[in-house]
Amino acid sequence: MTDVTATDVSKAGVSNGKTALTDDIRSHFSGDAPIAEKVKGFAKARPWASAALVGVAGIALLNTLRGVRA
Secondary structure (H helix, E strand, C coil): CCCCCHHHHHHHCCCCCCCHHHHHHHHHHCCCCCHHHHHHHHHHHCHHHHHHHHHHHHHHHHHHHHCCCC
16 A cells, blocks of 8 residues: 655645645645736635635624724
8 A cells, every 4th residue: 555645646636525625725826827816716716615715704804893992
């Protein structure tokens, strides 16, 4: 039996169900394109993951602003 590491999987271009999101993030955010283009590409490829990320970030922002008094 051979021992497969994460680097072997990424080099081979093969993904399993547990690393597909990680592989998509790595592929969309690598390269020299502007960050806006990278985000748009990721949002088109993974709309549910993008929506969840925006929702969590929004909740975190609301919780930080909730304690601020003017």
